[in-house]
Amino acid sequence: MKQSDSSTLLDKPTVRIKVVDTKTPSVNDPGTVSRPLSFTVPKWWRVATLWFRGDEKQRAWTYAAISVTLCLLNTLLLVRVSYAQRMFETALAGKEQGDFYKGVSNFVVIIIFAAPLMAIQYYTEQRLTLEWRRWLTNRLLMAYFSDQTFFRLHIQDDHHIDNPDQRICDDVPQYTDGSVFLVTALIKKLFNCVAFTGVLWSIEPKMVFFLLTYAVVGTWLTTYVFGGRLMQLQYTCMQREGDLRFEIVRTRENAESIAFYKGESREASQANSRLLRLVVTIVRKIQWQAGLDLWKHVYVYATMLLPALWMAPKYFAGTIEFGVISQVGFAFHRIEAALSVLIMKMADFSGLAAQTERLEALLDAVVHQGHEPTRIQQVPSARTQGLSLEHFNLRTPGSGHLIAKALDLDLPPGKSLLIVGPSGCGKSSLLRAISGLWTSGSGLVRCPSIAQMLFLPQKPFMPLGPLRSQILFPSSGPRLEWGQRHGHQPSDKELLGLLDDVLLPDLAHKVGGLETELEWGHVLSLGEQQRMAFLRLLLHQPALAFLDEATGACDENTEAALYGILQTSCQTFVSVGHRMQLLQYHDLVLECTGKGHWQLQTSIEYQQRRASQRA
Ligand SMILES: Nc1ncnc2c1ncn2[C@@H]1O[C@H](COP(=O)(O)OP(=O)(O)OP(=O)(O)O)[C@@H](O)[C@H]1O
Numbered sequence: 064m065k066q067s068d069s070s071t072l073l074d075k076p077t078v079r080i081k082v083v084d085t086k087t088p089s090v091n092d093p094g095t096v097s098r099p100l101s102f103t104v105p106k107w108w109r110v111a112t113l114w115f116r117g118d119e120k121q122r123a124w125t126y127a128a129i130s131v132t133l134c135l136l137n138t139l140l141l142v143r144v145s146y147a148q149r150m151f152e153t154a155l156a157g158k159e160q161g162d163f164y165k166g167v168s169n170f171v172v173i174i175i176f177a178a179p180l181m182a183i184q185y186y187t188e189q190r191l192t193l194e195w196r197r198w199l200t201n202r203l204l205m206a207y208f209s210d211q212t213f214f215r216l217h218i219q220d221d222h223h224i225d226n227p228d229q230r231i232c233d234d235v236p237q238y239t240d241g242s243v244f245l246v247t248a249l250i251k252k253l254f255n256c257v258a259f260t261g262v263l264w265s266i267e268p269k270m271v272f273f274l275l276t277y278a279v280v281g282t283w284l285t286t287y288v289f290g291g292r293l294m295q296l297q298y299t300c301m302q303r304e305g306d307l308r309f310e311i312v313r314t315r316e317n318a319e320s321i322a323f324y325k326g327e328s329r330e331a332s333q334a335n336s337r338l339l340r341l342v343v344t345i346v347r348k349i350q351w352q353a354g355l356d357l358w359k360h361v362y363v364y365a366t367m368l369l370p371a372l373w374m375a376p377k378y379f380a381g382t383i384e385f386g387v388i389s390q391v392g393f394a395f396h397r398i399e400a401a402l403s404v405l406i407m408k409m410a411d412f413s414g415l416a417a418q419t420e421r422l423e424a425l426l427d428a429v430v431h432q433g434h435e436p437t438r439i440q441q442v443p444s445a446r447t448q449g450l451s452l453e454h455f456n457l458r459t460p461g462s463g464h465l466i467a468k469a470l471d472l473d474l475p476p477g478k479s480l481l482i483v484g485p486s487g488c489g490k491s492s493l494l495r496a497i498s499g500l501w502t503s504g505s506g507l508v509r510c511p512s513i514a515q516m517l518f519l520p521q522k523p524f525m526p527l528g529p530l531r532s533q534i535l536f537p538s539s540g541p542r543l544e545w546g547q548r549h550g551h552q553p554s555d556k557e558l559l560g561l562l563d564d565v566l567l568p569d570l571a572h573k574v575g576g577l578e579t580e581l582e583w584g585h586v587l588s589l590g591e592q593q594r595m596a597f598l599r600l601l602l603h604q605p606a607l608a609f610l611d612e613a614t615g616a617c618d619e620n621t622e623a624a625l626y627g628i629l630q631t632s633c634q635t636f637v638s639v640g641h642r643m644q645l646l647q648y649h650d651l652v653l654e655c656t657g658k659g660h661w662q663l664q665t666s667i668e669y670q671q672r673r674a675s676q677r678a
Pocket residue numbers: 218459460461462485486487488489490491492493
């Protein structure tokens with residue numbers, strides 16, 4: 064695809080935007096390959112049957128059965144319409160007053176049944192779509208959040224999935240909506256086809272053969288020329304919509320850093336570049352859709368007068384009544400519409416095919432995450448209180464860069480370990496592997512159960528919600544070890560006291576209380592966020608705590624106070640840090656000595672060695 068090459072200016076003339084082409088789609092990307100639509104049918108079936116075979120299959124089949132029944136009733140009513148119309152028009156042409164009013168009353172009866180039927184059908188289809196969407200979204204969310212799949216999807220090259228958020232929030236509703244719409248349309252058309260073929264066959268069988276041939280040739284041509292191409296363009300559009308949105312969300316999330324760097328011009332050019340790529344794809348999609356539209360009109364108009372032309376000689380010869388001509392026309396166009404449903408709804412089918420490709424890929428990735436062989440084995444046990452690494456080899460995901468080679472480590476309960484080494488040597492990576500986030504490598508990690516460990520990352524996560532939920536995170540209350548030790552959950556007064564302990568005495572008062580909701584990640588300084596993370600540690604009182612430069616943004620006095628608190632609430636902990644004053648809080652030191660080698664020594668030995676090196 065050709066990229067527009069010009070530099071562009073946004074409305075605000077202060078920000079000059081240079082277009083940067085940042086992303087070239089990979090060869091394996093389905094968005095870059097035009098495939099026949101039939102390629103996607105098994106995938107659609109696989110995704111669709113998940114609900115119909117899952118734990119809510121009874122509900123799914125009930126909705127589906129009601130919808131099919133309503134489609135059938137709908138068709139029966141249409142057949143009745145064709146006969147009522149025939150009687151009505153024949154009576155008009157023959158000036159038969161009695162038959163005319165009989166035809167009118169037939170119409171009225173049909174309308175009395177049809178109106179509520181249509182409303183019930185609409186309601187059922189909407190509920191079916193919603194229930195299906197709820198179930199599928201819930202399944203995807205569960206899979207996405209379970210086993211830290213959301214994290215692994217980002218680091219594994221072999222399952223690279225762009226914009227999973229968009230796939231879950233946008234593609235699922237479009238998929239269920241499109242599936243219900245198109246499948247019910249197909250069923251209605253099938254019933255119409257059967258019913259009106261009977262009507263037309265009883266009057267003019269040759270016309271049925273003509274219609275069949277016309278529709279088969281037309282459908283083949285449309286699918287061949289437009290199907291795969293439109294599907295590919297729809298896929299690329301969705302991908303580019305997601306990329307643009309992600310760029311803007313990233314800017315919002317990193318607003319302060321970008322503003323400090325004065326990086327808005329570069330970010331704006333990046334966003335604009337993504338917008339241009341999207342627009343180029345949409346233009347191509349519009350061109351192909353216009354071509355399809357032209358073809359659809361030619362296809363329909365070519366047969367518009369055919370039933371009347373075909374039947375007129377018989378009417379002039381007096382072998383059929385006038386109403387037969389309109390009934391044949393009605394039946395002819397119903398069958399034609401039924402047989403050419405693929406042509407008429409080609410844009411919808413190709414959109415659904417694109418959504419299916421994206422959802423199937425996401426499902427595949429989140430399911431595969433669960434079954435991927437774990438090479439570094441984590442053996443968590445409620446009976447283990449310390450930490451041990453056995454024959455531990457660690458590599459970075461994807462690139463396979465060596466972080467640790469043949470590392471054996473034993474940290475008994477009640478002891479603490481400081482991990483040191485130059486920046487980028489792999490200190491945080493060791494914690495990632497111990498927590499089970501990274502698994503590339505080999506060896507065993509023996510540790511307490513997952514619920515008994517707490518990891519404090521360099522930048523604490525501040526969830527959405529009130530100040531209270533910042534304090535209690537990741538638990539919502541009842542699982543707090545503090546509550547179990549004290550026999551009751553912490554009262555507001557006790558929470559305020561704990562805020563005092565981590566040197567945040569005025570915070571609740573300053574922001575307006577524990578129920579105040581703010582964008583905490585932006586409102587609190589990094590040092591305040593790190594103190595909040597220590598407070599979580601006091602409440603959860605884990606058997607084993609991991610602190611990745613968890614006091615890096617605090618001054619030395621605050622750091623000393625926080626480590627003092629830590630030693631009273633958690634005896635076994637592992638820290639990563641650069642500051643030498645941290646040594647006094649730890650018994651052991653694990654030092655990176657290069658090329659994946661690490662050396663374990665006591666804190667005193669480490670200090671003596673450093674002192675002798677300096678001397
Ligand atoms: N997702 C990833 N995929 C591949 N390599 C990664 C990934 N994350 C980090 N790395 C690489 O792993 C190496 C170790 O990174 P790590 O964050 O563990 O270093 P560190 O010792 O904690 O550094 P610092 O002291 O600066 O925090 C680095 O070379 C880094 O580029």
